[in-house]
Amino acid sequence: MTTSSPANQHINLGPAESFPVGRVRIVMAGPREIGVVRRADGRVDAVRNWCPHKGAPICKGPLTGTMLPGEPGTLTWGRDGEILRCPWHGFEFEIATGARSYSDSRMHLRVYPARIENGEIWVDLSPRRA
Ligand code: FES
Numbered sequence: 001m002t003t004s005s006p007a008n009q010h011i012n013l014g015p016a017e018s019f020p021v022g023r024v025r026i027v028m029a030g031p032r033e034i035g036v037v038r039r040a041d042g043r044v045d046a047v048r049n050w051c052p053h054k055g056a057p058i059c060k061g062p063l064t065g066t067m068l069p070g071e072p073g074t075l076t077w078g079r080d081g082e083i084l085r086c087p088w089h090g091f092e093f094e095i096a097t098g099a100r101s102y103s104d105s106r107m108h109l110r111v112y113p114a115r116i117e118n119g120e121i122w123v124d125l126s127p128r129r130a
Pocket of ligand 1 (some may be wrong): 017
């Protein structure tokens with residue numbers, strides 16, 4: 001169950017401990033399906049469960065790392081737990097910012113401000129300000 005404040009679109013998603021650390025949990029936040037990741041350091045990432053490429057439920061893809069840019073002929077893996085990979089075509093997005101990793105693409109995952117307050121996770125679904 002979610003509760004919200006009528007004065008804004010801040011929605012209570014429930015107890016933080018019901019969200020596993022470092023894993024995506026898909027929940028309804030008002031009318032929207034979102035993926036929420038609670039971090040060990042207390043941060044919370046929240047993204048819309050909709051891929052901007054072709055509309056896949058992106059939060060069903062793996063939360064993973066990616067290959068890092070490097071010298072020709074070298075392969076370096078990094079950023080574990082920071083990259084959400086779409087299950088349909090494999091596009092990768094930074095879950096904290098919604099940006100495509102290592103791409104100048106304007107395609108962007110919708111992210112929402114989220115926080116833990118008094119042991120509960122809150123997400124802000126307010127429209128983005130320009
Ligand atoms: S629908 Fe997500 S990469 Fe194509």
